[in-house]
Amino acid sequence: MMRRFLRQPGGRLASIFAALLFAMSAVMGSYLYSACQKASADYTTLISDIVLAQQATPQLRAALEESSRLPDREHIQYIDYFISLSKQHLNNIQRSIERHRYLIADVEYLNTHFSELNSRLSDLRQQAQEAQQRPELRDPLQSMAIEIGGAQSWLYNQLLEKVRAISVQQRLVMQRLSIAVSALLVLMVSAAITLCLAVIYLQRQRNIMHRLMLTDELTGLYNRRHLVNVASAALIQAQRDRVPLSLLLLDLDHFKQINDNYGHPTGDEVLRQISQLLRQLSRPADTLARIGGEEFCLLMPSTTTHDALQAADRLRREVEVNTFRGIDLHTHPTVSIGVTTCQSGSLSFEQLYSFADKALYQAKALGRNRVESLLPPGDPLTYTEAQACTHILIRESSDS
């Protein structure tokens, strides 16, 4: 069914559209997922920088306390190391903020505090160097360190608080965005599915319409329109291949009586049963059609007059001996058949049909429930030969 769907132009278009939608959904989904991942990774980096900077603050203070007790050169270097570490952390945080501006756009005002803290750390370093030679500077160094430590703690806490608030806000935005994108994708996929279903539905309707155009509603056999199309093509083919093509015209005898005796619905039922019987008896290559009320036509490609007459007589006999539901034996339907064959030359369907019709008229005139044939003039098998053929066949059938 899928392959049939894809073969139709509408089906191909719908599947390309659906494939595009699926690809688009996949790209959007993966982009959103990676954006979420990146944002959370950026927050993690920034927070770890802040935490590291926070840890360096008490270490610097401890180093300063130690130096006031043991103010040797080694301790000054120790203090210098922690001041450098604090400055480095400060720079890292500033760089992180600079890199991920979209994360914390509203922390600009903290920049002045960063610069201030940076210069105070530089002052502290200078003071520590001087305190090595001047012991009276050690106490102010302590109080300066406490002050800087306080400023650092305040700044980092502010920053953490901000980052946390912004991260919560962004997570919320991301969640809403994910929901919106998912809803959009569901909508798009539903639209694609609806489109495919609509195309399938329209194709089915078109097939039904096509079938209705070519078939007879009561019997399900082909109708006259289809027969004319098939016969016209078959005639051209037969003439090209130089093979015979036969046409049988079948008409039920005294069918009016069945309608009159049993009513129209029973008449319909008999028509259906006869159609089924004729369909079973005809070859797959033949085209069987109901072309009028109780008139049927059988187109037989690559069939000589002799074979067509044999087939016609077989059909006649099968109808004669068949048991029909809903009617008595004395009103048992029989069928008269006119046969013609296109042996050579170019004939239209209408011309071929008129020969079969004349043969059928003859069959009716000669008492019904019989087969008669009439060939187009100029064909190798003449009318009289065909007549003889018919009589032989009929004699054969009555003998058996």
Ligand SMILES: Nc1nc2c(ncn2[C@@H]2O[C@H](COP(=O)(O)OP(=O)(O)OP(=O)(O)O)[C@@H](O)[C@H]2O)c(=O)[nH]1
């Ligand atoms: N039940 C039913 N009857 C139909 C249908 N189409 C045509 N008929 C009937 O078929 C009958 C044809 O009658 P006639 O043309 O006189 O032919 P006949 O009675 O078969 O007589 P002959 O053909 O001369 O043997 C009419 O009574 C139509 O009403 C149909 O679809 N259903």
